[in-house]
Amino acid sequence: MNRFLSSPWTKVVVFVLSLVPLGVLLWLCWQAYQSADPTEFVTANPIEYITHYTGDWTIRFICFTLCITPLRMLLNRPQITRFRRMLGLFAFFYGCVHFAVWLFLDPRQNTIPAIWEDIVKRRYITIGMLALLAMLPLAITSTAGWVRRLGFKRWKRLHKLVYLTAIAAVIHYWWLVKSDIRLPLMYAAIVAVLLGYRIIVWMRDRKRKLSDPRAPQPTASTS
Amino acid sequence: MRYSDVTPKEIYLNRRRFLTAALALPIPAAAATLNAGKTAFNAGGEKITSQKIVTTYNNFYEFGTGKDEPAQNAPKWKPISPWTVRIEGEVAQPKTLDVDQILKLAPLQERIYRHRCVEGWSIVVPWIGFPLSALLKQVQPTGKAKFVAFESVYDPNIMLSPRKAGIQFPYVEGLRLDEAMHPLALLTVGMYGETLLNQNGAPIRLVIPWKYGFKSIKSVVRIRLLEKQPPTTWSTSWPAAYGFYSNVNPDHEHPRFSQRDEERLGEGTLLKPKVIPTRMFNGYGDQVAKLYAGMNLDRNY
Numbered sequence: 001m002n003r004f005l006s007s008p009w010t011k012v013v014v015f016v017l018s019l020v021p022l023g024v025l026l027w028l029c030w031q032a033y034q035s036a037d038p039t040e041f042v043t044a045n046p047i048e049y050i051t052h053y054t055g056d057w058t059i060r061f062i063c064f065t066l067c068i069t070p071l072r073m074l075l076n077r078p079q080i081t082r083f084r085r086m087l088g089l090f091a092f093f094y095g096c097v098h099f100a101v102w103l104f105l106d107p108r109q110n111t112i113p114a115i116w117e118d119i120v121k122r123r124y125i126t127i128g129m130l131a132l133l134a135m136l137p138l139a140i141t142s143t144a145g146w147v148r149r150l151g152f153k154r155w156k157r158l159h160k161l162v163y164l165t166a167i168a169a170v171i172h173y174w175w176l177v178k179s180d181i182r183l184p185l186m187y188a189a190i191v192a193v194l195l196g197y198r199i200i201v202w203m204r205d206r207k208r209k210l211s212d213p214r215a216p217q218p219t220a221s222t223s
Numbered sequence: 224m225r226y227s228d229v230t231p232k233e234i235y236l237n238r239r240r241f242l243t244a245a246l247a248l249p250i251p252a253a254a255a256t257l258n259a260g261k262t263a264f265n266a267g268g269e270k271i272t273s274q275k276i277v278t279t280y281n282n283f284y285e286f287g288t289g290k291d292e293p294a295q296n297a298p299k300w301k302p303i304s305p306w307t308v309r310i311e312g313e314v315a316q317p318k319t320l321d322v323d324q325i326l327k328l329a330p331l332q333e334r335i336y337r338h339r340c341v342e343g344w345s346i347v348v349p350w351i352g353f354p355l356s357a358l359l360k361q362v363q364p365t366g367k368a369k370f371v372a373f374e375s376v377y378d379p380n381i382m383l384s385p386r387k388a389g390i391q392f393p394y395v396e397g398l399r400l401d402e403a404m405h406p407l408a409l410l411t412v413g414m415y416g417e418t419l420l421n422q423n424g425a426p427i428r429l430v431i432p433w434k435y436g437f438k439s440i441k442s443v444v445r446i447r448l449l450e451k452q453p454p455t456t457w458s459t460s461w462p463a464a465y466g467f468y469s470n471v472n473p474d475h476e477h478p479r480f481s482q483r484d485e486e487r488l489g490e491g492t493l494l495k496p497k498v499i500p501t502r503m504f505n506g507y508g509d510q511v512a513k514l515y516a517g518m519n520l521d522r523n524y
Contacts, residue, residue: 032493043290044280044488045344047496107491107498108343108484118481178342178479179389179460180288 061091124175297421351413372453
């Protein structure tokens with residue numbers, strides 16, 4: 001297990017797997033493009049489909065990223081952390097594609113005032129923007145160089161912003177559905193469990209520290 | 224193009240010219256050919272949307288809230304046979320009519336209407352039916368009748384629960400009586416020369432072309448004439464977003480969907496769909512604007 005987790009090949013496999021959703025999407029587009037008939041796409045409304053598809057994968061990758069720390073602690077396998085940065089960057093990548101599709105392909109966003117109006121007036125877009133923007137500093141400071149520059153403690157504090165992204169992404173999804181909230185509810189439950197786990201660990205560590213100040217600092221980081 | 228180019232006035236004043244023998248067929252599981260007289264309702268010559276799109280991209284929450292779900296789930300449903308529609312309330316002659324009886328009430332006509340969804344997409348569909356007024360006249364509405372309430376079928380054995388769909392079932396809609404009696408309001412039994420498929424509201428539905436699509440209630444089982452305005456499913460679910468009238472209106476802001484423009488499905492290219500500005504009353508203003516004379520349509524959305 002440990003060998004598998006620390007093998008450089010595992011990282012390659014995770015990287016390739018993370019690209020599969022993009023590959024499938026490009027393949028579907030290529031198929032429809034080849035047939036020269038826009039109705040040959042999966043649905044009659046390709047832009048809507050692509051927007052939802054990339055949005056779905058963004059929130060999934062946010063959840064995958066948030067799984068890393070609990071998994072590492074529960075399984076007691078520090079090597080799992082190796083995948084955290086890559087999954088987080090994929091969440092940001094799919095989020096950017098999602099945003100770009102809305103910005104450049106959604107035919108209704110045809111002018112800058114119309115785009116601005118949507119961002120300001122439609123609260124689900126406002127909070128979606130917040131979710132994406134909160135990921136920007138995390139993507140920029142994801143390198144080892146930035147961890148050094150900021151110092152690990154400050155870097156860790158900054159990267160707690162991912163919690164904001166997760167919550168904002170769930171609300172974004174919740175606010176955009178018309179009436180059937182089953183899927184947003186599912187993601188809300190997943191994010192609640194993943195963040196709830198961190199709160200429990202944090203409370204447990206705090207209690208331990210208070211009851212025995214000489215006890216060694218918990219090694220488990222909860223970022 | 225002027226509004227009157229879409230539907231010349233003499234057409235609906237002189238329906239007799241289009242009388243054609245209509246075939247009253249039992250409701251089949253799959254679509255059957257339906258003969259209907261051609262009319263001059265041609266949506267201004269706009270291109271008819273492909274039948275594939277209109278039968279696979281649907282909002283029919285009873286069969287699933289995804290656009291593709293009704294086409295997957297609705298074929299498993301068998302409409303009750305014989306299908307009956309109960310018409311009651313403020314009427315002199317309450318009636319229960321089956322589809323065969325309804326089909327005999329007036330000659331079937333084909334009408335090509337623009338259909339605008341509140342979500343910002345639109346299609347052009349060759350519907351088959353006859354004016355709803357022909358059905359309502361059968362029951363002789365009393366002087367008290369001011370509104371008409373419609374109710375869809377709800378079969379909990381095969382349809383989604385209201386909790387899952389997030390809206391109440393049975394689905395209900397409503398019109399003011401003068402709207403329901405308007406010659407453009409179509410009682411619809413077919414499209415593309417065939418009977419309706421389940422996902423399109425078989426065996427009988429409404430098509431109200433100047434209102435957002437959700438007003439065009441599907442699979443109707445009950446019609447009530449009322450003195451007071453009836454509740455409608457979407458306006459109950461989110462009153463700030465969906466009103467009783469729900470006329471297509473690019474000037475009234477919807478909190479969720481922009482109504483300035485619409486995406487015409489099936490046209491344009493994969494990554495660059497055709498987008499056209501949305502018109503007041505979906506382009507049927509010449510015929511229906513007089514129904515709302517003196518009304519503030521931004522407040523009465």
